[in-house]
Every structure is written in structure tokens, then in C-alpha cells.
Amino acid sequence: MLDENTTCSPPISASVVASPSNVPSGASAAPGGAVPGGTRLRLTEQQLESASKEELLAHCKQQDTYIDSLLSQATSHEAEMAALRETEDRLRQQHADLLLREKVLVRRLAAKEQEMQEYAGQLSELKAREAPGVSALRSALLDPAVNLLLQKLRQELAATRTRVEETQNELSAWKFTPDSNTGKRLMAKCRLLYQENEELGRVIASGRVAKLEGELALQKSFSEEVKKSQSELDEFLQDLDEDVEGMQSTIYYLQQELRKAKDTLAAYEQERKAGTANGKSACNGDSGSETHASPPPPPPRRRTSSEDSDDLPLIKKVRRDSELSVHYSDEEVGGGLTNGESSAK
Structure with a gap:
């Protein structure tokens, strides 16, 4: 420390150095080589001996500012590193979950494929069972119920063929021309039926409208x-x-x-209690007994x-x-x- 009685020399220009080694890797150097938030001072021995107390205090404050800026940068870098580590851990956990999910899905897919193969085998077996063979057909022909059903079908087929032949014969016998009397009567009957159908249609339509x-x-x-x-x-x-x-x-x-x-x-x-207490105190005063202070009135009811x-x-x-x-x-x-x-x- 310099003595206060020592004569102060004129201000000495300190050499300010900001080396790249002193700047954190994440911070960018300010213009002119200065670190944001403060600069580092390097004084020679001659400058230290000739510097006054006020100059040394100012240099110390400047150095403290520089140290504080470095500490804040280090803290921010630590927070960023912690956030990056958390992100990395979260991504690893997500990757592990995805791998586990992939394994589960692969197992499900394998199980589904196995089930599909089993279903395909069962389907082929069912198709093979449903395909009738020669022996099955022969056994069906030998079955009495099937034989009875075939006989009934043959009888119905013969009766149907007979009715068709009779209908064709009747139709050929009833052939007519428009000029014949039969044809005229049939045409008049058809017109009458057509008119009746139209009237019925109108009645039905009107009935629907009325109903609606x-x-x-x-x-x-x-x-x-x-x-x-x-x-x-x-x-x-x-x-x-x-x-x-x-x-x-x-x-x-x-x-x-x-x-x-x-x-x-x-x-x-309250009045009754106060009157009772006053009466008791008055009786006690007349008999010459010790006077007692009347009890205070009860507090108002909450x-x-x-x-x-x-x-x-x-x-x-x-x-x-x-x-x-x-x-x-x-x-x-x-x-x-x-x-x-x-x-x-």
C-alpha cells in the first residue's frame, strides 16, 4: 500500500490486454479485443510503484467487474450444459422407449403372421373337407332320404312339363285376329280393364292425398x-x-x-340478571356483611x-x-x- 502523504504522480496509462486464452470459448470477443462486461488489466512493476491509491482502487474495481463477467458467463455456460445434458437424457429415454415399442410391435407382427398362417391352414383344411369326393357322392346316392327327394323332384318335373304342354296347346287353339269377333270382344274387355285401372289409380292417389x-x-x-x-x-x-x-x-x-x-x-x-345482582348486594349491605362488587354485566351474546x-x-x-x-x-x-x-x- 502507498502512503497517503506520498505525492501523486500524473495518471499512468495502463496497458489493457485481453488475450484469447482469458476469453471463454462460448463468448465472442468485443471489438478491439475486449471481453463483454469488463477488461483485464496488466500493469508493469514501474506502473504499480508509481500508481496512486485512487488509481489502484479504480483498477481493482475494473478487475472485479471483469471477474464478475467471467463468472456470469461460466454460470450461463453451466446452465446451458445442464440443459443439454437433460435434453440428452430425455432423448436417450425416448430412444429406449421407441426401441422397446419397436420390439413389442415386432412381436405383435410375428404373432399376427403366425395367426394368419394358422388361419390359412384351417381354411385350406375346410376347403378340402367341403370338396365332395367320389366316395361321398356314392354314399349320397345310396342314402334313402336323398333317393326319396330325387324321386319327388322327378315327379314334380314331369307334372310341370305336362302343364306347360297343355298351356301351349290352349294358347295355339285361342289364337285370333283383330277382325274376328273374339278378338274384338277381347280388345273391348282390355279397354274396359284399362279404364278401370286408371280410375282405381286416381282413387288410390286421391285417397293418399286425403290421408296425408x-x-x-x-x-x-x-x-x-x-x-x-x-x-x-x-x-x-x-x-x-x-x-x-x-x-x-x-x-x-x-x-x-x-x-x-x-x-x-x-x-x-341481562336486565333480570343485573336486578338480581343489585338486590343481593343491597341485602348484604343492610345486614352489615362485607360489600362485594356487583359482577359486571355479561358480554353481549355473539x-x-x-x-x-x-x-x-x-x-x-x-x-x-x-x-x-x-x-x-x-x-x-x-x-x-x-x-x-x-x-x-
């Missing part, structure tokens, strides 16, 4: 009834909402009255959560037609107060 119109009218009437019932239900619900709102206002009013009655009862209880919930404002709405009025007898009011006190306790 009736169904449409029925659906319309049904929809009107549904609308009417819906409107009635809406009116009923509106009346019910109004009744509920009236009941809520009545309940709110009764809760207010109940709270007032509870407060009055508590005040009467309100329960149910009473606090009674203070919440209720929505009141005025009914359109009339307001719901509820009359209670004295016994019902007394019973309500008793229940309220028991619930409060």
Missing part, C-alpha cells in the same frame, strides 16, 4: 295443443315464481321479527352464523295481481321463537 292432408291437420292440431299447454305451463311457472318471491319476502320479514324478539329477550335476561346469514339482502319483487299474505297465531310465533333460540344455541 288428414295427418297434416292432426299434426297441426297437436302442435297447437302443445303450444297451448306450453303457454299454460309458462303462466303457471310465472305464478309460482311470484308466489315464491312473496314467500321469500314474508320469510325475510319473519326473520327480522325473530331477530328483534331474540335481541329483546337477551336484553330482558351472533351465530345463521343469524348473520339472515342479514343478507333478499330480492323482493312486487307481485302483479296480489301479494301473498301469511297469518300466524301466537302459538306458532312462540314455537318459531323457541326453535330459533334452540338453533342459535
